[in-house]
Amino acid sequence: MPDTFSRKLETAFGKHGQLCVGIDPHAELLDEHGFEQTPEGLYNFSMQMLEKLVGVVGLVKPQVSFYEKFGSRGFAVLESVLLEANKAGFLVIADAKRGDIGTTMSAYTTAWLDKDAPFICDALTVNPFLGVGSLLPAVTASVERGKGLFVLSATSNPEATKLQSANLAGLSVAKAIAEEVAELNKQTAQSKTIFGSVGLVLGATVDLPSLGLSNVNHGLAHHKAPILAPGFGAQGAKLSDARAIFGSDADSVIYAISRSALRDGLHNLGKTIQSDKEELVQALTK
DSSP states (O other), X not given: OOOOXXXXXXXXXXXXXXXXXXXXXXXXXXXXXXXXXXXXXXXXXXXXHHHHHTTTOSEEEEBTXXXXXXXXXXXXXXXXXXXHHHHTTOEEEEEEEEOOOHHHHHHHHHHHHSTTOSSOOSEEEEOOTTOGGGGHHHHHHHHHHXXXXXXXXXXXXXXXXXXXXXXXXXXEHHHXXXXXXXHHHHHHOOSOOSBOSEXXXXXXXXXXXXXXXXXXXXXXXXXXXXXXXXXXXXXXXXXXXXXXXXXXXXXXXXXXXXXXXXXXXXXXXXXXXXXXXXXXXXXXXX
């Protein structure tokens, strides 16, 4: 029986804290740091980031789209990056935002979460807007394989506001998704783990109270929904405001930074992240 996702996440938090670094090799970053716009440049950039993050953070989040843009060669690079990140002991969240129905969702599940999946990761971001129930193949596989899912609930892009704040039987759509995720964690619980296998994506720049998403794990000692929170750094949210943003949920949050991790250059990545970790710890211990 594989280890639970909760145990993996607890271990990562305990060893290195709650900060997660996104590996987002978009064109501007490759240019800015002297890498070619080729699969080889993509590979070298990604591997150098991983090398400098070993022993500094426990969680990394490669953004799949920046590999996919190079076609089959980009996917080959992604496979290598995920494999090396796994070997190095990172908890790896693949930011792919997959979501579909029936056999198509099952195929995505096989690609990312199966025992012999070509893309090796510990967790996958998924899109619930074909219905949270459409994600059941991935939920089942995650529980069985000790992996995790992060379901989009409240994202920080302005285009999302109208849809995610829409009223659904007295709840915002974002809140309704969160409640379905809580129910999935309750139904699939195999033991009294701290975290469930299914988490939420809640943007740090979102007005969470307006969507009914303050303290989503309130009162829960077990099977809490882990929260993946993008939006820190370049998007405007501050790690120093972590507790203010997430309240009692703050200790269940994975705080993701991407572009701002490289603000002092790739060669200073380790020092930059160490500084960010210290800022986050101070915020969480207030």
